[in-house]
Amino acid sequence: MKKVFYLKTCGTCKKIMAEFNLDGWELIEIKSAPVTESELAEMYKLTNSYEALFSKKSTQIKAREIDVKTLKEEDFKALILDHYSFLKRPVFITGKEIFAGSDKSNLEKLHQFFGS
Numbered sequence: 001m002k003k004v005f006y007l008k009t010c011g012t013c014k015k016i017m018a019e020f021n022l023d024g025w026e027l028i029e030i031k032s033a034p035v036t037e038s039e040l041a042e043m044y045k046l047t048n049s050y051e052a053l054f055s056k057k058s059t060q061i062k063a064r065e066i067d068v069k070t071l072k073e074e075d076f077k078a079l080i081l082d083h084y085s086f087l088k089r090p091v092f093i094t095g096k097e098i099f100a101g102s103d104k105s106n107l108e109k110l111h112q113f114f115g116s
Contacts, residue, residue, distance in 0.1 A: 005030050005039075005091040012102050013090045020114050030084040040080060043091065046098035050076035053100055058085040 002025045006013040009031070017027075028039075035043075043053055054076045056068055060083050071079075079086045088101040092110060099110045 001026060001093075002095060003028060003091075003093045005035065005087065005089060005093075007031055007084065007089055010089060016090055016102060016107065016110075019116070020110075030087055030089065034084050035080060035087055037081060040077065042093065043098060043100070044077075046093065046096075047100070049073070050080065053080060053088055053091070055086055055088040055101070058083075060085050 004017060004022060004025055005028045006017060008014075008029050028035075040050075040053070044050060047053060050073050051071075054071075060066070060079075061068060066079075076086075090100075090102070092099040092113075094113060097113065099106050099113070
């Protein structure tokens with residue numbers, strides 16, 4: 001099942017998603033439908049890292065006075081499950097691959113996947 005996890009108020013998510021034909025993709029808005037433990041487990045299988053799925057740009061880091069350098073894998077997992085803003089976004093899951101976040105190399109791989 002092809003899925004995109006995104007935040008509807010995120011301009012970057014909207015811009016990236018608009019670049020691709022997402023007909024047939026399940027679109028999951030993470031503020032109204034927070035990531036479940038099983039969905040996060042599916043993402044983890046493809047990355048082998050909760051840190052790779054963690055947004056170090058989350059406003060919650062400063063608000064909660066979190067020292068990211070001290071976090072362990074289980075901490076990243078717990079935080080992602082606790083608040084939607086800790087998930088890097090958007091996250092595209094193709095079934096075999098995952099593309100998480102908006103960094104340049106990730107977007108290049110996503111364009112290759114879509115053949116654009």
